Amino acid sequence: GGQRQRVAMGRAIVRDPKVFLFDEPLSNLDAKLRVSMRTEIKRLHQLLPTTTVYVTHDQVEAMTMADRVVVMNQGLVEQMGAPQELYSRPVSKFVAGFIGSPSMNFLPVRLEEADGTLFVVFEDGNRMAIPEARAAAFRSHAGRAATFGIRPEAITLRQERSGFVPFDAAIDLVEPLGATTMAYFSIAGTEICASVEPEESLRAGTTVPLSFDLNRMHLFDLETEQALAVH
Template sequence: MAQVTLNKVVKKFDQTEAVRGIDLDIADQEFVVLVGPSGCGKSTTLRMIAGLEETTAGEIMIGGQIVNDLPPKDRDIAMVFQNYALYPHMTVFENMSFGLRLKKFPKAEIKQRVERAARILDITELLERRPRQLSGGQRQRVAMGRAIVRNPKVFLFDEPLSNLDAKLRVQMRTEIKKVHQQVRTTTVYVTHDQVEAMTLADRVVVMNGGRIEQIGTPHELYHAPKTRFVAGFIGSPTMNFIPCRLVEVTGALGVQLAEGLTLPVPSERDPAYRPYAGRALVLGIRPEHITETRAYAAGAEFAMSVDVVEPMGMETIVYFMVDGTEVCARVTPEAALAPGKRMRFLADMRHMHLIDPQSERVIDVPGATRVHGTARVPAA
């Protein structure tokens, strides 16, 4: 059990900078997920923590000790790889106990530790098998078992679920969460899948281009993204970004999306947005906050002609165009109209974001992480 601290960590490969000076504090027992598109430096960061890559500059501390110059085996970490990296010629038991055997642990203790890990992961009956006799999910369990038996200070996961099919991935995701709740080892987990990041993490670190875009709880990232990148990366379907102008209409602010289409800004956001009045900005609003009109819910109503309709079962995704920009809305299946029909929508502007197109930053609104009742819940 230990904290992990990254202090201005830089990694250069020849001339290209993969990681450009990141600071990160991970608390003891915390589950932190590094997420971002491929090439954002998340895996490199993890590999530097593991000691598989040298750091070009900066400091990495595990449990208060600077580990920059320590080889992986002396860092007291365990890693789970995307392709499992099980030793093909060893049985599951031998795979899990390899590290302990190298460290010359007594046989009885090795057996006890392996059996305990096998029980946690429900692979007791597989201990005598070899990796090629196991399914993908079972192999991933063994890889986790190999990490657990070492009882390390930190678990490192490098996209462990990417090789599994969609159904198994969801199942193993739950499994990993369960294991963490049981063993409470500090965990750093890398993935490009934002759903994995949101569901597993205590805190998510969104990376892009070798930098940290934002660190926060899943809730914070979803409701109060700090940059356009984070806003677009978290959530599916992705947030709508509509070019707009912040205008003042009879004393109150509104976002003008097109000629004759201006949506009012909630009054509590007025102080934060007032300095930007008159400027060209980008409105960010999630598809789930544009719905069909509902009698009980407040919001800005407007009508648009439907472009594309995608039924998903429990809901229907409806696309329409606003002045050349495609906008996505999530409506109940019964409410969706056929393409070409004019439909009335309701935008829950309490969840709006305004983005400065120059800096690509979301204009800060104090208290924006507060949970609002969504438009689907009748207002009290």
């Protein structure tokens, strides 16, 4: 199946068409071959500047190969833009959860304002002050519930970096991946994943100072699931 797919792609390319239409052309390939073919297709696209419409359910393929990504949900366009734009400024919870690997963490929160400072309050009572540079965009939603989004790479175990608010959390699971380590925690009954630097001392059952970079947080409306502000 994989060989037939690659032959079919080759036949399409040598005809020198005005537009390429690829519908999940790498779906039958094994993981290693998918990576090499992904690179080869991108190299060919740079060599043959032909407009290419590429359909995939693999967000890594979309992010690495596309100039512009169109994210569709139930047949409707959720967002269109450059890969990094969709990653950094998702317009909805669906896009935020689809783009990025591992996917974004989501937690139910409530926005509260006290003495001119805007806070996100988690269900376990933990509260964090939103940096003023971000607070202005969310201030009109004070007093309302929302969905808090934070990417695994915006979570750290280091306390000294500015903009990070630490609190103690127990590790549920550790997945060493070599260059990075995935650590899983539970906050108010919701599992979250943190992508942290590999440390031999990390193990399940230990408590560590967990920090969120709130300069990279996202908030979504509970009903519409649209982003409250796209920064």
